[in-house]
Amino acid sequence: METGRKPGLCRFGSGMLQLENPLNGTIPSAMPDIESILSNRAVSLRWCAIVLAAAGAIAALVNLIDITRLAALPFEMNYEEGNILNAGVRILHGLSPYPD
Numbered sequence: 001m002e003t004g005r006k007p008g009l010c011r012f013g014s015g016m017l018q019l020e021n022p023l024n025g026t027i028p029s030a031m032p033d034i035e036s037i038l039s040n041r042a043v044s045l046r047w048c049a050i051v052l053a054a055a056g057a058i059a060a061l062v063n064l065i066d067i068t069r070l071a072a073l074p075f076e077m078n079y080e081e082g083n084i085l086n087a088g089v090r091i092l093h094g095l096s097p098y099p100d
Contacts (some may be wrong), residue, residue, distance in 0.1 A: 086099075
């Protein structure tokens with residue numbers, strides 16, 4: 001009956017951690033082994049990447065729709081942007097950025 005192993009030690013089986021019981025052989029534990037943890041983590045990471053890519057694509061599409069809607073307007077939406085651009089043009093012409 002001596003197998004060379006001490007009773008109560010852990011050994012890894014197929015997909016589950018097996019605990020040796022000196023009376024009945026082995027008892028399957030609820031704790032999975034490292035291969036199943038890594039395979040589940042790879043599946044989870046794959047799903048996270050898919051969800052992140054889908055969210056990025058949706059955000060890009062919404063942004064593109066918003067940009068095209070704003071570009072079609074016949075007037076400027078951001079008043080201060082015009083002042084900043086005008087100051088840049090005045091500096092390029094050697095004038096003061098502040099109009100008289």
